[in-house]
Amino acid sequence: MITLSDIKEKLDNKSCVHIVGAGASGRAAAKLLHAYGVPLIFHEQNETNIQPEFKKFLTEEQIPCFFGEHKKENFAGCDIFIPSPGAAIAQFREYLPQNALAVSETEMAYLFCENVPILGITGTSGKTTTTTICSAMFEEQGLRVFTGGNIGTPLSEYALTRIQNPQGPKADVLVLELSSFQLQTCNALRPHVGICLNISANHLDYHKDMQEYTEAKMNLFARQTEDDYAVLGQDIASLAEEYGFMAKTVIFDAAQKNFPNTKLLGQHNQANAEAAWQACRLFGVTFDNAQKAMEKIRPMENRLEFVRELDGVAYINDSKCTTVTALAVAIKAVSDAGRPIILLAGGKFKGGDLQALIPLMQGKIKHIALYGGSRETFETAWKNVFSLSYDTTLAEALNRAKSMAESGDAVLLAPATASFDQYKSYIARGNDFRNLANSFA
Numbered sequence: 050m051i052t053l054s055d056i057k058e059k060l061d062n063k064s065c066v067h068i069v070g071a072g073a074s075g076r077a078a079a080k081l082l083h084a085y086g087v088p089l090i091f092h093e094q095n096e097t098n099i100q101p102e103f104k105k106f107l108t109e110e111q112i113p114c115f116f117g118e119h120k121k122e123n124f125a126g127c128d129i130f131i132p133s134p135g136a137a138i139a140q141f142r143e144y145l146p147q148n149a150l151a152v153s154e155t156e157m158a159y160l161f162c163e164n165v166p167i168l169g170i171t172g173t174s175g176k177t178t179t180t181t182i183c184s185a186m187f188e189e190q191g192l193r194v195f196t197g198g199n200i201g202t203p204l205s206e207y208a209l210t211r212i213q214n215p216q217g218p219k220a221d222v223l224v225l226e227l228s229s230f231q232l233q234t235c236n237a238l239r240p241h242v243g244i245c246l247n248i249s250a251n252h253l254d255y256h257k258d259m260q261e262y263t264e265a266k267m268n269l270f271a272r273q274t275e276d277d278y279a280v281l282g283q284d285i286a287s288l289a290e291e292y293g294f295m296a297k298t299v300i301f302d303a304a305q306k307n308f309p310n311t312k313l314l315g316q317h318n319q320a321n322a323e324a325a326w327q328a329c330r331l332f333g334v335t336f337d338n339a340q341k342a343m344e345k346i347r348p349m350e351n352r353l354e355f356v357r358e359l360d361g362v363a364y365i366n367d368s369k370c371t372t373v374t375a376l377a378v379a380i381k382a383v384s385d386a387g388r389p390i391i392l393l394a395g396g397k398f399k400g401g402d403l404q405a406l407i408p409l410m411q412g413k414i415k416h417i418a419l420y421g422g423s424r425e426t427f428e429t430a431w432k433n434v435f436s437l438s439y440d441t442t443l444a445e446a447l448n449r450a451k452s453m454a455e456s457g458d459a460v461l462l463a464p465a466t467a468s469f470d471q472y473k474s475y476i477a478r479g480n481d482f483r484n485l486a487n488s489f490a
Contacts, residue, residue: 050236050237051150051236051237052237053156053159053160053237053238055237056129056150056152056156056157056160056236056237057160059128059129059150060082060085060087060129060157060160063086063087063088064087064088064128064129065088065089065090065126065127065128065129066082066087066088066089066090066127066128066129066130066131067089067090067091067092067124067127067129067130067131067149068082068089068090068091068092068131069092069093069119069130069131069132069133069136069141070092070093070132070133070134070135070136071091071093071098071099071100071103072098072133072134072135073201073202073203074133074134074154074155074203074205075091075093075131075133075154076100076103077154077158077203077204077205077206077209078131078154078157078158078203078205079091079103079106079107079112080106080205080209081157081158081161081205081206081208081209081212082157083110083112084209084212084213085161085212089112089113090112090113090114090115090123090127091107091112091113091114091115092114092115092116092119092123093114093115093116094116094117094118094119095116096116096117119141119144120144121143121144123144124141124144124145124146124149125146126146127145127146127149128148128149128150129149129150129152129157130145130149130150130151130152131151131152131153131154131157132151132153132234134153134154134199134228134230134231135230136230138151138233138234150236151234151236152234152236153231153232153233153234153235153238154203154204154205154231155198155203155204155225155227155231155235155238156234156235156236156237156238157205158203158204158205158207158208159204159208159223159238160208161208161209161211161212162204162207162208162211162220162223163211163219165195165219165220165221165222165223166222166223166240166241166242166332167222167223167225167238167239167240167241167242168183168222168223168224168225168240168241168242168243168244168328168329168332169198169225169227169238169240169242169243169244169269170183170224170225170226170227170243170244170246170328171226171227171228171229171232171243171244171245171246171266171269172244172245172246172247172248172266172282173246173247173248173249173372173374173375174246174247174249174317174372174374174375174378175246175247175317175318175320175321175324176199176200176226176227176228176246177199177200177226177349177352177369178313178318178321178349178352179244179246179321179324179325180196180198180200180224180225180226181196181200181346181349182321182322182325182342182343182346183224183325183328183329184196184224185342185343185345185346186325186326186329186334186338186339186342186343187221187222187224187329187332187334188342189334189338189339189341189342189345190329190332190333190334190335190338192221192222192332192334193218193219193220193221193222194220194221194222194223194224195207195220195222195223195224196224196225197223197224197225197226198225198226198227198228198231199225199226199227199228199231200226204223204225207220207223222332225240227269229262229265229266230265232265232266232268232269233265233268235268235269237272238269238272239272239273239274239277240269240273240277241276241277241278241331241332242277242278242279242280242328242331242332243269243270243273243277243278243279243280243296244280244281244324244325244328245266245267245269245270245279245280245281245282245285245288246282246320246321246324247282247284247285247374248262248263248266248285248288249372249373249374249401263288267288267292270289270292270294270296271292273294273295273296274295274296275295275296275297277295277296277297278296278297278298278299278328278331279294279296279297279298279299280299280300280301280324280327280328281298281299281300281301282300282301282303282320282324283300283301283302283303284303286298286300299327299328299331301320301323301324301327302323303316303317303319303320303323304316304320305319305320305323306319307319307322307323307326307336307340308322308323308326308339308340308343310340310343310344311343311344311346312346312347312348313343313346313348313353314348314353314355314382314383314386315353315378315379315381315382315383315385316381316382316385317378317381317382318353318382322343325339326339350366350476350479350483351366351367351368351369351475351476351478351479352367352369353365353366353367353379353382353383354366354367354479354483356482356483356486356487357486357487359486359489360454360456361455361456361457361458362451362454362455362456362457362458362459362460363388363458363459363460364459364460364482364486365383365459365460365461365462366462366479366482366483366486367379367461367462367463368462368464368468368475368476368478368479368482369475369479370462370463370464370465371396371399371464371465371466371467371468371475372399372401372465373400373401373402373403373405373406373465374401375463375465376394376406376463376464376465377406377409379461379463380392380406380409380410380413380414380461380463381409383459383461384413386459387457388457388458388459389413389414389415389457389458389459390413390414390415390458390459390460390461391414391415391416391417391418391450391453391454391458391459391460391461392414392416392417392418392461392463393418393420393443393446393447393450393460393461393462393463393464393482394417394418394419394420394427394463394464394465394466395419395420395421395422395423395424395427395443395446395464395466395470396421396422396423396464396465396466396467396468396469396470396471396478397422397423397466397467397468397469397470398422398423398426398427398465398466398467399466399467401465403426403427403430403431403465404430404431407430407431407434410434410435411434414435415436415453415458416435416436416437416438416450416453417431417435417436417437417438418438418440418446418447418449418450418453419437419438419439419440419446420439420440420441420442420443420445420446421441421442421443421470421471422466422470422471423466423470424439442471443462443471443478443481443482443485444481444485447460447462447482447485447486451489460486462478462479462482464478
């Protein structure tokens, strides 16, 4: 088994590290390892993806770069391989030397974090909200927190500050949102507390099957000991035995409503809050401080975000809804608020059973305004049950929804897809929806 010490030894011996991808994690990893004096080689298929500031850094520090299609010869001498979180590891196996170690940026960065305890959060849906809630609870308790990982800020950015200023303020806990992509290349990471909220079909355009996807999620708990804790949703409690968890298992009740005084919409957010509370109390957070944090927290952008009300119609942005499971959550949350729904859906479909949602949707959905990619997938599932329309763009579909909506309705962007048919990210998609809705007079 690979340990953190094994990875650290390779870095200390100046093993050559190859980094793929000029996204936030790749940039942060390059700057951290360069500051530590490790020889680097950088790979990016599309040179135009590289930000000018980072390109200047690569040039000034004379870090070798390969652009264009990946080639086996470009990975010669690779000792450690740090992939972009969104790149399937299997596609690189043919390029890498047999003894090359694939390491996630998060795990590599943790080597420089002085053993600060980790609270790791994963799951198919609710990760970012739960991560945010956990950090708010810790801060209300007076703890110094670093929040990062898949939520936006790479752990390497915090690790770099520790190298540059070891006498500076140090985090009491690292709160890390971890995707299946990141966890799949974790070899030694051990969170003191790990949360897995739920598991349902997702990223099957990346993982070969549900077993691989589930195994990636369970990798969060693989190196925990009896001194650690695994917090699991009731629906997946059996996985603790199936995967032989060593940690103490805490099962949270998704139906518990310990935090009614919150602006977060829906029962699923009560479940997220309960998972956060069960994890944070293990670090000494009091229930009183957890409640105060929940009263202060506000809905995040692109996650059942109330954008505005116009002529009695609510416009709600759930662009982060990228799966069929997340769509079910969104529909239930909005309908529980008593609003009939005009649904905006479409994009790059990632898998899941749309027909299985029909019983939940009936009586709640007035109309479905499809747009963009995966038109045939949605129409095949729903055309015989619901009123449907199709437009090429989100703007056209939203205009159609506005013309159909009546006072008391909700126009809900909950695409159930990735955004990559028309947008760079779900954030860009949500920003477009928000701007369009706010432009209505």
